[in-house]
Amino acid sequence: MNRKIKLSAQEIESIRKLARDERYALGFSDDPSIANDIHTILDKLGILLLETPIEAERGKPAFSAVILCSEEGGGGLVFIGLNTADYLDKQIFAIAHELYHFFTRTGSHLSRQDGQEDNAVEAKANWFAAEFLLPEDVLKRRVFEEFKSYSLADIQTKVLLRFIARLHCTWWLPYRSLVKRLWEIEAITKTQYQELYCIDERDPEGEYGRIGRSTQSDVFLKLNTATKTIGSSPRAIETILRNFEDNLIDEDTFVRLLGLFKKSPADYGYEISISQDDMDEIHDFIEGWNHEG
Secondary structure (H helix, E strand, O other): OOOOOOOOHHHHHHHHHHHHHHHHHOOOOOOOOOHHHHHHHHHHHOEEEEEEOOOOEOOEOOEEEEEEEEOHHHOOEEEEEEEOOOEHHHHHHHHHHHHHHHHOOOOOEEEEOOOOOOOHHHHHHHHHHHHHHOOHHHHHHHHHHHHOOOOOOOOOHHHHHHHHHHHHHHHOOOHHHHHHHHHHOOOOOHHHHHHHHOOOOOOOOOHHHHHHHHHHHHHHHHHOOEOOOOEEOOOHHHHHHHHHHOOOOOHHHHHHHHHHOOOOHHHHOOOOOOOHHHHHHHHHHHHHHHOOO
């Protein structure tokens, strides 16, 4: 439950600044919750979203999200593939995680549902996601406004769970991410952190599940649902077609990108010969989302 990688104060401050700068650039000051606007943000950034549910296999965690960057021909296409077999709040966190890789230009990347926090870059991306969705200064302010103190050491667990449930339903940050945030700002003790982190937050009949439903039932249930959506950004295919027609991407890239959406050039009136080897490569590329590691 503890972070395996300990970031330095300088690294954390750099991440905070990046998250703050990007929030402001996208029209968000500290206070507004990004929540469901995460999809609008992708549109603003020109990132195409591909949603598909992929369940875990043989106990191996499925990917949570993948960012794919194509620089061929100077087109600069960027896709985020999102695993919608995960809970909605974790989907939003996964997108924010991939945005760290987008903003820091670390290239194509795949992340898994288990967090991979034994990797320094992944630890930074997770910290960025939490800061991007709920800035530290805002969380500290919420703690003080609620309890007239920055320390929650003497607060009963039931009271803490109600507070976390309200944060969860407002900021759409997953429960365990919120518990980590409270620990990171030293609002809760190590004992409280361990107790809270071990709670099964997805059990609808558990203590937190009952409290969450009583807090804001419709939002709480939505966040704790695996949407299993299949779809893509409305302009995704059109963008690929235009880039091909403007000679910004070559035929091989055109075929491969359409393959992500289970489409072919023939679907749009283009007769491009595709060898069986190429078809196998496309299939392996798509399937590789769930098997890379």
